[in-house]
Amino acid sequence: MPRSRFVGMDEDLHAAARDAMQNAYVPYSEYPVGAALRGADGNVYAGTNIEFANYSNTLHAEGVAVAKAVSAGVREFEELVVVSAAGDGVTPCGRCRQTLREFCDEDFPVFCVGEETTEYTLGELLPDGMGPETLGK
Ligand code: THU
Ligand code: ZN
Secondary structure (H helix, E strand, O other), X not given: OOOEEOOOOOHHHHHHHHHHHOOOEOOOOOXXXXXXXXXXXXXXXXXXXXXXXXXXXXXXXXXXXXXHHHHOOOOOEEEEEEEEOOOEOOOOXXXXXXXXXXXXXXXXXXXXXXXXXXXXXXXXXXXXXXXHHHHOO
């Protein structure tokens, strides 16, 4: 079970995730996703999904948000908000969970917005995951 519900999501992140989702390029799945990270620098890094005709090149919203932050020199994060146009409370896929784990600890909060907003920790989404510590880093 998720750790808690209806807790303090950063509404600016929610708005940023929804704004980014408006720019989703999803001609194949028609399933827009938006994600927004609060960087330790206080700034917001938002991303959306981008699809390609070969399907397998698809960029996920969370990965795009991470890439934007890291490209700006930010590698520490406070929380993540994820939203889909379907309003189904979509959670990050396995690959995105692993991507997040590179830069975030197991207690990192992930808010998934649907009819209800559910707060997970990254550790709940990726138990016993591999992180930099695994390789002694
Ligand atoms: N998607 C994301 O953007 N993030 C996830 O972690 C779940 C899946 C996107 C990929 C694809 O464009 C669409 O949702 C359907 O899978
Ligand atoms: Zn993903």
